[in-house]
Amino acid sequence: MDKDRIEGAMEQAKGKVKEGAGKLTGDQKLEAEGKADKASGKLQNAVGGLKDTLRGDK
Numbered sequence: 001m002d003k004d005r006i007e008g009a010m011e012q013a014k015g016k017v018k019e020g021a022g023k024l025t026g027d028q029k030l031e032a033e034g035k036a037d038k039a040s041g042k043l044q045n046a047v048g049g050l051k052d053t054l055r056g057d058k
Contacts, residue, residue: 001048001057002049004047004051005049007044008045008048009041011037013041014041015033015040018030018031018033
């Protein structure tokens with residue numbers, strides 16, 4: 001498994017926590033940061049998946 005996939009999953013989790021905290025507290029900036037982190041994590045995870053595919057890993 002490529003390190004980008006692991007880091008991407010961690011970034012998605014961090015974003016989900018931030019987004020939830022922003023919603024809970026009514027902090028729109030924190031919620032937006034969380035959404036951005038989740039999107040970034042998804043992209044990084046996809047890049048890692050592509051690298052795995054190119055190497056022949058699952």
